[in-house]
Amino acid sequence: MSRTEPWQPAMQGGTVTAPALEKPGALAALVRRARRPLLVVGHRTLVTGGDGELAIDLLARAALKAGIPVAATGDAGPALAVRGVEPAICISAMNLANRLADPAWPGVDGQGPHDIVFVAGLSYALEWTLLSGLRHGAPHLVTVSLSPAYEPHASFSLPNLAWPAWRSLIAGAFGLEEAAP
Amino acid sequence: MSRTEPWQPAMQGGTVTAPALEKPGALAALVRRARRPLLVVGHRTLVTGGDGELAIDLLARAALKAGIPVAATGDAGPALAVRGVEPAICISAMNLANRLADPAWPGVDGQGPHDIVFVAGLSYALEWTLLSGLRHGAPHLVTVSLSPAYEPHASFSLPNLAWPAWRSLIAGAFGLEEAAP
């Protein structure tokens, strides 16, 4: 599997494809650059994982560490809450994306429009279409796919990654201490 | 311009794309490997060029040097003839491609099916569709685009190249002495 072909190879169709964030540093730079970031966490963060750890565990810690407000979609909300992250909003992904496409939408906390949106854990096809919608409908927004599956429609995407590589990339980018959970 | 995006960026749509022949040696290896090669020369070899030299000049010399039979399409036939290459066949490109797609077709000289087809000088869209047709309809065939425009549907393609780079790649691959014409 190439690291930067769509994770579902048939999900092609763009002339512009996301640069892959191969190194933690590149992702960390985006996190630093964000003035009004948002992290969207979907239900598949509850099924992706390894060695007794789930993607949502890492992402919750990342959100806390970086101080990024979180939007929970699907049924990720309660799982975030038990990990100490109270979602700024619980909302269906499409509804959220539609608001994000409005450059005047004041964001999940009403503090002003978001500039960077990190997305993880929707099903692949849903994340793909949502990022396509934002690419076309929200040119003012930088989108970053944090799922372990390459998303061509994002502004930036992680490459296709197996769990250990994904784990270490996220941990490295957000500076999470490497203590096993 | 990326060297390996379709020369017309919109002409996408394949899940498999041609490896680019970046070095003369890679092309030369394909030429060597061919048992029943065919070189297809289209009309745009008469308009592509630089410094008073045309693509057809080089390709004619290449065909002679490598001893590859030539199919002339469009109106390339007479121009090849004056360059000392008597085309094995003059035929419209689509008609030729349709025959190539038949694994039993005995080739331009009746000596048996071709195994590798080098193609150059159709208009981009025509070459693109023809190579797509061969990719799907002639899986037994290796196709190589020698046009200076990257063709994703070929088995192998030259990258997008400006004239001087194209010239030196062809000259290098076919071992053409570098005397200016």
Next chain:
Amino acid sequence: MKGIDIHIGEIASPLGRVRELRVGIGRVGSGTWDEPVGPTPCPSPTALRDWDRRLLARYRPFYLPLCDLCCLCTYGKCDLSGGKRGACGITLAAQQSRVALLAACIGTATHTSHARELVSHLIDRYGRQFPLDPGGLAVDLRMPIVELVCGLRPETLADLETVLEYCEGQVVHLLAATHTGQEADPIDFESKVLHAGMIDHVALEVADVAQVSALDFPKADPEAPLVDLGIGAIDREKPVVLVVGHNVPPAVAILDYLAAHGLEGAVEVTGICCTAIDMTRRSPSAKIVGPISWQLRYIRSGIPDLLVVDEQCVRADLFDEARDAGIPVIATSAKNCIGLPDRTKEPADALVEALSTGAVNGMLVLDPEKVGEVAVRAAIRRRPLRRVPPSLDIEAIASACGGCGRCIRACPTEADLPGAVQAAGRGEIAALGAMLASCVGCGRCEEVCPQGIEVHRLMAAACDDCEVYAVRTGRGAIQDVEIREVGGPIVLGEIPGVVAFVGCANYPDGGREVAEMVTEFAKRRFVVCTSGCSAMAAAMHRDEEGLTPYERFSGRFEAGGVVNVGSCVSNAHISGAAVKIASIFAKRRLRGNYAEVADYVYNRVGAVGVAWGAMSQKAAAIAAGFWRLGIPVVVGPHGAKYRRMLLGRQDCDEDWMVRDRRTDEEVYVGPVPEHLFIAAETKEEAMALIAKLAMRPNDTSRGRSIKLSHYIDLYRRCYGRMPDDLHRFVRTKADLPVIQKDELLPLLERNGWSERPIPDPTLLPEEAYQ
């Protein structure tokens, strides 16, 4: 009126004979009907544009391009990304709407063509003057959608031809708008999508009323029989015929041939997809195998002795699969000839001989009656030759898996196939078998495996699916009396909503989720409707007592009923029920009065469509027909691939103003319903959405408080907290669920909530009212 056909029949005219006959009579109904015609009988594509634009101003398309490119004409491909226009000047947004229109046209054409073939066939068999009777004495308003849209009240099969001519003309107009260089505006494209959807429901109603009437299906019968569903229900000792598709005449001919020849019980007639449902409406002895996703596994099982395919949702490789399994095929539809020789005109004996000796693998027979005879006789002769497929050494095959992951990356449901296959390779095959439940049977995993492992086949082999479920067969229309009983409670909001689970089987996690949602909402005393593949999926679920929803809940259109209307074409009875509420309960005139009635349904009837596995262009058209009536539709995550959502912005107060007909003032009513078309990520999210989308401006406080309590409850189950938008749905304190009032009031006040009136709501200007 009878005089006319004779009169015309006598005239020497240049028209062809058959056509002339159809024509002379097809145009007219008999009897008188003096309801005045509304403003838009047989509306053109622009006649309801104003209504559409009002809806679409609230529910703006959010585009989700599947492709930056357009490849519709030879100027292309054009790259429309980054705001670029194509060579014809089109934008990406318009292009997405255009493709949506194309899909809606294909869907509507499919139903219209289906209806046309059905009506022609039934006229051939039963005569032009055969009366329409979808519900006996229980149904006076026979074709609410046709009456609403066309302003016609058909009485005979022949009258339906007039309706279909209208539909055909409209589809052609709409399709023409997708041509390069026609419509430029995305919202105008969307308006045409809505028009296509409206026409689609007309065609659906024509098709189902025709077949219910002529083929004697259950007529609006809440007690339609329970029938068997599942491979386990099949007596494999008998000869087995399998019918796949949607257009029931060949299947009916099979059943009729059996009956006429005393062979009932001697041959198992089994079906997949809507034909399966419809043939159990003809005869409860027919067996439903399952929805569309069962094609591969059932054919590969080798059980069917003969395969009859009609049209729609038929796998394109069915013939190849059947041939490989040693099963001869009869294709029966002009729309799916599969390259087979047309042997319609040959004698039945020759066809039976050819099929049963294996002289041919298949043939095309375009005469349903002949199919009926040939299929039965050939299946009986094939039975002794049935080839039981060799049992697979699952462990050995699976052990070749290298774990490359190509299968999961090709799988629409993103199932963890590599893990399951590798486990099976180690001898643990149960997990692999269990995955079949969430498999849509598409076969893509097999296409990509570099080891040549037929993953789906392996899953099927690992799973012993001998379960038998009970499903209530399609009852058809809703009775007028049922409408009279529930119309008030629905419009007042006291029944918390009507939820219809419709459409195909592109599920994110198998039919299980549909079954669970059906049960959940029935328990909550919504009126639950089902149709098509969803009706079948809903049956594949048992409660603690081992009952399927159809056994547990009543088949009445009532609070807590689970109402299987029938096959996909029966969906018209769901939209029809909403329209009938406007007519029977609220006495609105239907005839050619679309906008007023849609405005009524939109503001007052808390109906929600759920197409959890929506796959097809037909599903797109059906959904659009609901949208134009103001009925929101929720789809599963794959529904995002329809390329755009129609989403409201609850946070924009100005979007939610309506005119109060009592005061003629513009008043805020809150975001009800909040969206017209939305994909949900998970079942839990869908349920919270459904409960919310069932709210309507017209809800009484009692009704709203009931709806809110369901919403709050399902929202909390999904999100683990209180909804943050309650203040938008609560008009007065009386709207609050009593037991939660103390908890909720502070929440509202924190959001600056204040009381507001409950209006007599309309989106339309006064002059639009009849």
Next chain:
Amino acid sequence: MKGIDIHIGEIASPLGRVRELRVGIGRVGSGTWDEPVGPTPCPSPTALRDWDRRLLARYRPFYLPLCDLCCLCTYGKCDLSGGKRGACGITLAAQQSRVALLAACIGTATHTSHARELVSHLIDRYGRQFPLDPGGLAVDLRMPIVELVCGLRPETLADLETVLEYCEGQVVHLLAATHTGQEADPIDFESKVLHAGMIDHVALEVADVAQVSALDFPKADPEAPLVDLGIGAIDREKPVVLVVGHNVPPAVAILDYLAAHGLEGAVEVTGICCTAIDMTRRSPSAKIVGPISWQLRYIRSGIPDLLVVDEQCVRADLFDEARDAGIPVIATSAKNCIGLPDRTKEPADALVEALSTGAVNGMLVLDPEKVGEVAVRAAIRRRPLRRVPPSLDIEAIASACGGCGRCIRACPTEADLPGAVQAAGRGEIAALGAMLASCVGCGRCEEVCPQGIEVHRLMAAACDDCEVYAVRTGRGAIQDVEIREVGGPIVLGEIPGVVAFVGCANYPDGGREVAEMVTEFAKRRFVVCTSGCSAMAAAMHRDEEGLTPYERFSGRFEAGGVVNVGSCVSNAHISGAAVKIASIFAKRRLRGNYAEVADYVYNRVGAVGVAWGAMSQKAAAIAAGFWRLGIPVVVGPHGAKYRRMLLGRQDCDEDWMVRDRRTDEEVYVGPVPEHLFIAAETKEEAMALIAKLAMRPNDTSRGRSIKLSHYIDLYRRCYGRMPDDLHRFVRTKADLPVIQKDELLPLLERNGWSERPIPDPTLLPEEAYQ
């Protein structure tokens, strides 16, 4: 028959009034006609499947996928490359055919919808009983295609509605077959494509006969007037109206309003695309600007004071461009509402006011008569306000070009734009201006330029296009007497062929090539037909004496004639002429006798269609209509984007056997015609192909020798040598061109040639003959 409408009018019935009226009468023609009906009146999609499969066994599809993917349903995207099947089981080949069918359906729907709107409008204006009269006394066989396909002989406008109902029903059936899970076989898809094409020509004939009859266009008139073409022909001092599109009623209303108010000559009425041609058929004072490719440059010129758009081939950004140029727009078609407010029902005064004061940029007016008045009055009032666009500093703008090459990589014609722009930046602007001639005006270069250079605008500014050309306006049908005169020479091969240059403007090198080909074949005494954009392109070329082809050659359907039949819908007269040869010259029965007549045309009438710039789905449908009649079509290189060719294998002798009706034996006839659909790379190659494809098995030796001499000549011009396939075309020595006999015989003998008989050829079995 007249009695019927009254009778029905009196009946109280549930049908809507307007519809009822249409219906009661629309079904019947008057008069008697006793030709027996052939085997396939109003054929279903499968009725001619056997004929199609015979054709397609010779001309097998060679697929050229534009995409490995299918994205038609939510199972997708599916990757069909490498032999993989989609989630519905479809193969890539079937998918390509399916998309081809989709395109053909869109094209046929567009013409059918166009015909329907035209007929409805003309009935409104001229009455149901208005007689059809496409050619006065010169035309007895008024609608050969309708007679052939439908078995009907319409006499009034109302009769055409019956024909259109048939077309609409067929389009809907065919479109339904594109739904997921319908047809599985590529050849069956292709057969449906041919059916769509046949229906398309029916719709074309209906549309053109209706408008010729009711709007008093030239009636089969070889002397149809020469009219002006070119921006230079426009008197810019006058108010200028521009009409863009295909559906002529608004344009006619404009001309009629001018005439009724004594304003002829006071307002310039100019047009682009087919409406332009059709309005000069109404009034030779109207001016044709040019084909589809002229939209951007003409609007940007600021010359038009008002823009009226109808439907088809209208740029989607026309409204934006017009607004930017200060030109108000009236949209007139339900198919292209452009998001504009519908002001149809407001009084004309208000509309004139709104448009001429600039209060609005545009509006939708769905009443052609009102458009006629409003457009004229508003244009007159706008004239003083015309905004001449500022002249561009070409050099300064062009000098910003960085030579990045994005423009050429976006340009469909692959024009060397960077070189030309950079030269212009150095002050050499001529080259840039000259490129306009080969520019299709798509604007894609402008969309991609990172410097924001509007390349097309710059080209237009660099080119002073004040030329005026003469084009013969559309004459309509071919007279019976013309057919009588040329029928024999064509069927015997003594006229070397009929070549029709049809369709759109997606040219590889501008219209120039079409013009040159027209001249070449007219000089060679082929019968040359033109239509649509190609008819306009053909005019933009002068010979040494400064004459355009229309000035130089006669307008008769004769050897060496250049026959502009009219707009795109007039293409039916070209296929109609082929059919009329079978009827008038060969006395074959037409009525409902498609296969026999197509077999006749295929084997005997040396006609070739050339759609050098074929762009649209309409063009795809038109081509398919020719194919089903056995008439091959050559397209330019972009035509490969139609996704498949239909190619013969001249090297496979077994493919070229026909039955000799005299002996009932299978005989070899050589590859005539060799292909049914092929894209040529260059004009020279196309000409050699055209000459070759004009050969037919039935050619007499004299005819064949004439045809061979043209083929040899054009082949040598292109390829610089003798054709290598002459032995396949020479049956006897008498077939050889006399003066080349000595040169050619040795060539033949080298190929093992021997003499063979000239049969009475047919592809059909005996029983297919009437």
